[in-house]
């Protein structure tokens with residue numbers, strides 16, 4: 001699963017990620033994107049799913065749809081430079097303590113095999129998909145999940161994949177900046193990886209005012225680089 005539309009990513013986005021001649025912003029973004037990738041670098045695309053990224057999604061992150069083009073430019077740049085791309089996908093059972101219906105914090109979202117759990121149709125899929133939240137676990141980080149009852153943590157395959165590919169540095173983009181992007185970035189730092197979170201390529205839930213600032217501060221304190 002997950003690599004069906006890998007071919008043509010570069011063509012669709014344009015060889016240098018800028019499909020609109022004269023669009024200085026796109027060109028500049030693409031130039032930055034290119035500089036980030038190469039040997040030992042991986043791109044992690046977090047939860048670009050309909051329930052988060054599409055207007056009308058059950059847990060829509062404000063502005064989530066605005067980052068689709070920028071995320072695709074990163075995917076194209078990474079692919080062109082030979083950097084692997086990994087995608088996380090929140091993938092819950094219909095009933096889980098993660099949901100408010102069972103005492104959890106969130107409205108039901110990304111229920112497996114539903115349109116809300118599918119990737120936003122605009123996002124290029126060009127790499128392995130790593131599902132999290134499967135079997136009712138809380139899955140914020142791409143690296144690990146937590147049993148909501150026992151609190152026991154277990155690892156996804158992401159850490160193994162990065163180690164096997166001699167990845168020393170990751171770029172983390174997607175949704176949401178104060179939850180899954182944050183937890184993934186912190187876990188990556190804990191694993192000794194160099195981590196970049198370009199702030200233009202994420203959006204924040206901001207359940208409580210100031211969550212965005214606090215999340216960015218936590219990332220910076222952990223040594224995550226957060227260019228605009």
Ligand SMILES: [Zn+2]
Nearest residue numbers: 090098110133
């Ligand atoms: Zn979830």
